Amino acid sequence: MGRARHGARGRIGFVKRACLVVLWAAVAACGQVVFEPSPGSGKGRNVVLVSGDDEYRSEEALPQLARILSKRHGFRCTVLFAIDPRDGTVAPEQKDNIPGLEALDRADLMILFTRFRDLPDDQMKHIADYVNSGKPMVAIRTATHAFAPEKHTAYKRWHWHEPSGGFGRMYLGETWVDHHGAHGKQSTRGRIAPEKAGHPILRGIADGAVWGPTDVYEAHPPGDADVLLLGEVLAGMKEDDPPVEGAKNHPMMPVAWTRNYTAESGKGGRVFTTTMGSSQDLRNEAFLRLLVNASFWALGMDVPARANVELVGPYSATPFGFGKYQTGRKPEDF
Secondary structure (H helix, E strand, O other), rough: OOHHHHHHHHHHHHHHHHHHHHHHHHHOOOOOEEOOOOOOOOOOOOEEEEEOOOOOOOOHHHHHHHHHHHHHOOOOEEOOOOOOOOOOOOOOOOOOOOOOHEEEEEEEEEEEEEEEOOOHHHHHHHHHHHHOOOOOOEHHHHHHOOOOOOOOOOOOHHHOOOOOOOHHHHHHHOOOOOOOOOOOOOOEEEEEEEEOOOOHHHHOOOOOOOEEOOOOOOOOOOOOOOOEEEEEEEEOOOOOOOEEOOOOHHHOOOEEEEEEEEEEOOOOEEEEEEOOOOOOOHOOHHHHHHHHHHHHHHOOOOOOOOOOOOOOOOOOOOOOOOOOOOOOOHHHHH
8 A cells, every 4th residue: 555655656746747847848949938036026017028139139138137127126027039940949030930928918017129020910919919908118229120020911010110110109109210329339328318317217327327338229209208318429339438529419319218108909008118228238237227117117116216236147248249149049048
């Protein structure tokens, strides 16, 4: 009897272990990594971070941001990736596959950092349903031109090049226009816009503390946008480089703003947009704090006086550029 019970327990243990293996394989196959929360004010809130750009290393930046939000502030974070369906590796140049977007069905906040994606209609529907629910968004850098549906046309109106400006202009307040600073040669210093120093998103951030090697984009957000940061074009790629002289900084372009969007459903929500951002930009403490503060604000939560944005774990921050991503990595490697 005892031997039979022991054998039954052994079989149950084997089944449990097998189920865990299957569960992990399913998570990996879906192209996502889940960071379970530590204790913190974000308890009970689900944040879904959607990466997928082929230049600025969103596949590195968003897992680090997710680690900080989960470990330092208690949010449950799910990071999604562009995946090569042939081998399950993270492939930023794969424009038509971000599996796992159904995680948005249960999300409280979407953080979006994609560029020119042409996703299948069934994947796009999860994003559209999220937006139509009126829930908040945080949008980083190339999210202004997040989508370029060419093969898949159900969401053609979200194409960045549509006369409406697509997803970017309709919801965030701007689409892709042009580089304003010299790309790869002139970096960006964030200057607090006049009379905005007291905005909750800027708590703990000094004027000029935000810096990133990404250049200033040309951007003209609409009148209903609340511009928080202006981008001072620097003469070089170091944080202490001087600003360039002349028209590029007179006036300066907006690089961070908020607005309330209205979806086709008639519902609306908060959105924060910054045209700065790369894996390297996240090495700047003030820029990281900007993103963390924006997440709290978007969710309608009290923004910490000085949010803890200490990096969690190793962080390589590969330099931005086309074809420079680390190949052969799977979601679990992040």
